[in-house]
Every structure is written in structure tokens, then in C-alpha cells.
Amino acid sequence: MSWPRKRCALVISDSAFNLTLFAQEQAWGESSSLGDDIQSLWTVTACVSKVHGLCLEQCTEEQFLDEVLFQLKQSHALDELVKKANGGKSWQDFSIVNITVWHEWAFSPEGITSAQPKWVNSTHTQKYLPQQKTTIPNLVLAGAHTQTTADVWSIEAAVESGKLAVKVFEPQLKVIPQSNFLVLTILGKIDDVLYYCKLPNVLDVGLAVIVILSVSAIAFGIAG
Structure with missing residues (x-):
């Protein structure tokens, strides 16, 4: 599978887990063996642990793998990038030989544990x-x-x-x-307070406040 650029890593920003992925063969020599009949090896990282009210840590291994695949398939941007680099062929047109999670992870109702945290x-x-x-x-x-x-x-x-x-x-x-910068330090402290209150991050709250104030200003302007 070809990639749009050399040593290209991708952030799937529209995925609930904020998935990032990288094709390992980009960094290895052409003679490196990825395994029998394997031509490409992706590593995928989940950067956000909560989706639709369910924490990643409370998923079963099957639920986790299903959710990651679902989010990748939902990304039209990822599909378009792969199609451009492969003559219109989607990444879903390639056969997936195997999918696995980090070998140290042990899934349980209490959360994910590891022998080496x-x-x-x-x-x-x-x-x-x-x-x-x-x-x-x-x-x-x-x-x-x-x-x-x-x-x-x-x-x-x-x-x-x-x-x-x-x-x-x-x-x-x-x-x-x-x-x-001082402004980032201040925003970080505000973000900490919002996190402890189980509220959205400072950017989401700020955007909501701007929208509310704008709507209120328009409404009062019309009323006046």
C-alpha cells in the first residue's frame, strides 16, 4: 500500500478516540520482513479514552478492536488520502491479515492492566x-x-x-x-478546573460562550 507522502503519519481528528496511525514499513528497509504474506504494518494509537459514555479502559478486547475499525472506516479523509496514493483503491480494498492490541494489555471489567505500567x-x-x-x-x-x-x-x-x-x-x-507563554499557562489552569468539574475542555467551553453571547447580542438587537 502506498502512502501520500514519505514517512507520513496521520491523525484521524474526526474519530472519537482521536486515533493516530503510522505505516511501520515506511521507516524500515525494503528487505525488512513484516511477516509471511504481510506487505504493510500499521500501528494505531488511541489518544482519547472515552467514547459514547463508555471508557476505553472498560471495553472488552473485542469491543475495542471493533470500535477502532469502525472509526477508521468512518473517516472519509483517510479513505481519500489512501485512494490518491493507490490509484483509487481504498485501504478497505486491501485484505487485513491480523489485528491485535499491545501484547501486555489485559482487559477486565475493572479496566486495562499491564505487567509493566x-x-x-x-x-x-x-x-x-x-x-x-x-x-x-x-x-x-x-x-x-x-x-x-x-x-x-x-x-x-x-x-x-x-x-x-x-x-x-x-x-x-x-x-x-x-x-x-503566560496565556497558555492560564488556559491550562482553567482547563484543569473544567476537567475536575467534568466539563468540556477550555476551547469547547470558550466556543460555546462566544456562540451564546453572539446569539444574545443578536436577540437583544432585534428586540431593541
Whole structure:
């Protein structure tokens, strides 16, 4: 299966799980074996855990796989991208050999568990994260789970951590810190309050407020 651009990763923004996907064969050499009769290998990540009132963590494995496939099939944008790169052929026209979830996940009514819980950061956990330099002279750590100026587990944090790890051995390397503007800090704190109140995020609430105020202004203008 061809992809629209080299090393192309996609975010399915209209999916409830906010799915992201990447075809692994794009990053490997042509001689790499993906498995018997397998020509393409997709990795799909679910970035949002709640859909239609049901948490991803409370799904059975079958429900989870069915929901991911359903969301991919509902994405007309994904279909169009694949068709453009494959002479009008949809990704659904290719046969799917196997679908599986991360091998460590164990599904249960109490939620998903793992023998090795993900060691990652979330908002306000920076003080608990390790630095790149360790007490062992020839050992450094890199990854989004280490301390960075990007206060969120992300590609940006991973890239910065890699540079900081190199800086341990090459002190002359310049690492530009990522700016956290005051307005973003304020919006983040508002977002935290909305989250604890089980309300939509700050962008959705802001948009709703703008719509309500606009409608009210129009209504009062007509009444006046």
C-alpha cells in the first residue's frame, strides 16, 4: 500500500478516540520482513479514552478492536488520502491479515492492566520525573518520560530529551528551551478546573460562550 507522502503519519481528528496511525514499513528497509504474506504494518494509537459514555479502559478486547475499525472506516479523509496514493483503491480494498492490541494489555471489567505500567508524565508531574543524567557516569536517559521544558508527554518532549541526553556528553551542544507563554499557562489552569468539574475542555467551553453571547447580542438587537 502506498502512502501520500514519505514517512507520513496521520491523525484521524474526526474519530472519537482521536486515533493516530503510522505505516511501520515506511521507516524500515525494503528487505525488512513484516511477516509471511504481510506487505504493510500499521500501528494505531488511541489518544482519547472515552467514547459514547463508555471508557476505553472498560471495553472488552473485542469491543475495542471493533470500535477502532469502525472509526477508521468512518473517516472519509483517510479513505481519500489512501485512494490518491493507490490509484483509487481504498485501504478497505486491501485484505487485513491480523489485528491485535499491545501484547501486555489485559482487559477486565475493572479496566486495562499491564505487567509493566507505562512510565510517562502528565500535567504537573515534572518534579517526579528523572533527569537525563544519572549517577552512573556512562548512563543517560532519554524519552518523553524524563524532565523537559515541554510539560506534557509528547514528541516534542522526546526530541528535547534526546538533545539533553547528548548534552551530558557534549556540553557545548545548545538546547533551546520550549517557551510556555503566560496565556497558555492560564488556559491550562482553567482547563484543569473544567476537567475536575467534568466539563468540556477550555476551547469547547470558550466556543460555546462566544456562540451564546453572539446569539444574545443578536436577540437583544432585534428586540431593541
